[in-house]
Amino acid sequence: MKISYNWLKEFIETDKTPAELSAILTGTGLEVESLEKVQAIPGGLEGLVIGYVKERIQHPNADRLSVTRVDVGSGEDLQIVCGAPNVAAGQKVVVATVGTTVHPSAGEPFKINKSKIRGEVSEGMICAEDEIGLGTDHGGIMVLDADAEVGSLAKDYFKINDDYLYEIGLTPNRADAASHLGTARDIAAFLKIGVKKPDVSAFKVDDTSRTVKVVVENEAACPRYSGVTISGVEVKESPKWLKERLAVIGIRAINNIVDATNYVLHELGQPLHAFDADAIKGDTVIVKNYPEGTIFKTLDEVERKLSADDLMIGNAEAPMCIAGVFGGADSGVKASTKNIFLESAYFNAVSVRKTSKRHGLKTDASFRFERGTDPDMTVFALKRAALLIQEIAGGKISSEISDSYPNPVAPFEIEVTYKNIHRLIGKEIPHGEIKSILTALDIQIVGETGEGLSLKVPPYRVDITREVDVVEEILRIYGYNNIEIPTQIRASLNTSVRPEKDTVQNLISDILTANGFNEIMSNSLTKSAYSSDQDKAVKILNPLSSDLDVMRQTLIYSGLEAIAYNQNRKNADLKLYEFGKVYSLNEDKYTETQRFAIFLSGTDKQEQWNQKANPVSFYNLKAIADGIISRLNIGDLTLEESTCSKLAWGMQYKRNGKQLVKFGKISPEALKKTGVDKDVFCADFNFDMILAAVRKNKIVYQDVSKYPSVKRDLSMLIDKSVTFGQLKQIAERTERKLLQEVSVFDVYEGDKLPAGKKSYALSFTLQDNEKTLTDKAIDSIMQKLIYNLQKEAGAEVRR
Structure with a gap:
């Protein structure tokens, strides 16, 4: 909303500067987003003065030029060469002195310099109206009234008043302030002055010849x-x-x-x-x-x-x-x-x-x-x-x-108590001050007791319908800055050791930030085109635009929009993460879920003299996801393939049969919707499940083992459908106590293998925290592993 300073002052009498009124407006809740000086005429006639032509003679070297001597009130006359046919001695004129920049009605501004014109010195310019932006006439110089004061500013003579424009970020609830009168009301209430409304007493009906x-x-x-x-x-x-x-x-x-x-x-x-x-x-x-x-x-x-x-x-x-x-x-x-x-x-x-x-x-x-x-x-x-x-x-x-007007709109009737006013504001404001503020806001006090007030709020204040709304009005006029910050803060100690949401979120943020990620924060409102299931979309009844007409069902598209924005500005190597809520409608019941997502696109590391730039891959993403899960000590997970309309392919970790996180490569269809032209990998976590799992964790410190670990490798031939996750689960079930880690260090698929087969090489790390492992114990464990891998996964172990 745009508000003019000069127009505003027609409603209130104040000597406050535009900047001071800007601070008042922002302080009372009408946030001034910008304050700009506006000139009624380009240049504002700056540097132009009223002069008096004392003498005019013919230019010795030009028939159409005159040499004039002009008094501009500076004590020394100026010699000005003028080409206007109507210039004459005894005239009051507008003079642009040396150094002045003039702004013509047509064309670019130009600066007046001391110069020689056909051999005669010229120390300024006598102006026509089009030369200074006052009109379009160029038939001759402007000749002013005889009472014009020599040496006075031209902008004062022509009553050119510069203005200031306030750009106010009007919130939807403040419909009453959507005008100069409404804005003036808030200033008047703050300054404790009156508001002058336009005089309409001269209105009268001349006749009734055209009644509709x-x-x-x-x-x-x-x-x-x-x-x-x-x-x-x-x-x-x-x-x-x-x-x-x-x-x-x-x-x-x-x-x-x-x-x-x-x-x-x-x-x-x-x-x-x-x-x-x-x-x-x-x-x-x-x-x-x-x-x-x-x-x-x-x-x-x-x-x-x-x-x-x-x-x-x-x-x-x-x-x-x-x-x-x-x-x-x-x-x-x-x-x-x-x-x-x-x-x-x-x-x-x-x-x-x-x-x-x-x-x-x-x-x-x-x-x-x-x-x-x-x-x-x-x-x-x-x-x-x-x-x-x-x-x-x-x-x-x-x-x-x-x-x-058959049914007049009644004022809002509201009861307020001093106790609640003081409780919500956090300070005891004198009762007289409270009543003064309410009266200044055009709120009528119709009753008063020792405990509170009975009020009637005018219908134009559609945002004041409850006691708390009245308290807000009192506070914003009293001044937020007048509420002292206490020197001490008292709070009860929380003896609970359960990690709360902020603690877990900060921990994850620390991990990701330390790995080069940047956090993004996106609008929960998005476009319905992103909804995978329109029937489950939470639609906005009064959307701000067609691009913000539903609540988001996923964090993926907001992340992709951020990636598209960066890629369009030549910033393609991105590591982003976001925490936020997603919303859905299921059988007429609205639900919201806490989630967080991480995104990778571009290259993993910048190219250097000693290393090449490698594009990010699924395994970069999985390493980050595994690192987060490991740091939070979330166990009992199963790794499975994931099917998702937004992922071209992916995997998921499940816990107790429920999806904890899905991660993989974003589908081309989702990339196309957001205008992303490079591969993007994303991990989408259920943050509510993470919080529930972390709160049930019981982390117990263990001494670092004094005994060495032992590694054994197995090479095996397995069906292509068998995943590493399945092999790892078999191994962990086989040896729960001594098996510390399972990793894959080689995978081969090619013509030399039977159809439908692939070769896996796994490494097993074994360790006993109580004694050194013997070869006999190690061999026994490895035999069990080989047996179960053959039995459950159909592995052919190569000796």
Whole structure:
């Protein structure tokens, strides 16, 4: 949201600088994301002064040039060569002195230097209006009024006021602040000053010659509808002040009628719409819903099919406007319009939000209506706009104000206690200060006891409906920075030795960071195209965009998006990890699960003079996954193949029949969805299962064995379908006490082997912590291993 500093000061009297008001706004919850100086005219007429032409003589070497002597109030006259035909002694003029940069209406800025023109010294420039950005006329220099003060600044003479633009990150709950008036209210409450609203006392009905009947058929979707007719207007370009005011906040001027409604929208926060009154058939405005599929052409010349749930503003024959969202092509203000019907309404926020989403239309009006506007503002805004239109477009008020408001919106009634205020804020604020803040926020105190207050909150504060909301209002105006940080923090000691979530997460983060990984944090909202099962997707009822319309079902796509972003910027060697929640819908029950994922792409190590850059592989990923599992001391795992739509192929560790982690190479389909063009390997952990397993761990310290370990190797021929994981499990079941480690150090598949077979060479590490192993004991263990590998895996052991 854009707010003008100069415009803001029309509502409050303060000498605070733009930077000081920025700090106040941020401190009260309206975060200022940027503060920018805006010049009404490029260059702001800096360096230009008012001068007096004392003398003008013909240039001795040029027929079309003059040599002038100009007083600019500096004590010494300047000699300036001028080519304008209208320059003469006795004139007050605008002078650009040496060193000044001028900004012409057309062309690039240029700097004024001392120079010689046809042999005569020139110490500045006497300016035409197009040369300094004040207009387009280049017929001669600007000749000012005789009362112009010599030596004064040109920007003061022309009343050029620079402005400052606040970019405020407005949160969805603060619909009341979506205007200059709303923003001023917060500043006024903080500074304990009043707010000046525009004066509409001059509004009067001239006659009732053009009365338009208003009928509201859907009062639930339109609780209040106000309107008035203005006849005899002249549609033309807006005055300069209005165009400049709108331009500062990024609004393009259209014509004086539309600009007036936009001005009031951003001034008061009340959307308005102007209809061509001659296009209102039957002189009747009807607020209703039309049949499903009704065709309606909007202002952008697009024909849209209406839903039966779309609230429309129509006339006796046809729809004219999508209520609160967008106007129609046939009823809008045109250059030929002479009479207008001005609408100011209060629409149901949910109705507008659904219609806006349904048609993909986001406008300044819908932005405010779908968050909640002020039902008590419609008539005031109508009078303000009508007076402004009369001022800049002429015309007369030719009807009474129509105001359909059968069921007035009541204020929110809330009870608050001082005890809860103090408890939630963490500081005892004087009761008088609390009441002063509430009054400044336009919250009415209707009752008071020793324990608390009874309040009535105005309907425009749609975010204040509970006691805790009132406490938040008190705190933000009192000032977050005024809540002292205690010098001591008291807490009960936690004697539990069970690792908590943060402890385990930090441990894993330390492992990954030490191995060169970077942590990423992604939005839990994502696009529905990433959902593997649309029926289980948790859909957002009011998505911010089509790319953020569901809750994520996996961390894989958010990781791939980060990889794509980096690869597109020539950063292809990536090691990333992320902790986060995933969401799903199962039989009308929502579930969320804690997970974490690690990603590898590119090369494992950078190429150096003594080593080549090798691309990452599945085994780099598995080593990291195994390292995490080993560090957390999670046992009783089985390694199996994994089938997953997002993995081209992969493996999984299961514990008690449930998947702890799946890891492998990302499928080409998943890479294509995110625009990744290189191989990516991913491990996706169930973090909830990890926490459960770690909390049941009982780690007992063991002395380092004093006795040596022994290694024995076996070479065997096995079926291609047999995995190392199966062989390892057989070995661990065979010898539970002395077998310390099983590893594979050679794999061979080729033509020299029988069909369907592969050769494995395994290494077994044996160790007894109580005595040195004898050859007899070792041989006995190896015989058992050979027997069970032959029996359970069909291995042919090579001697």
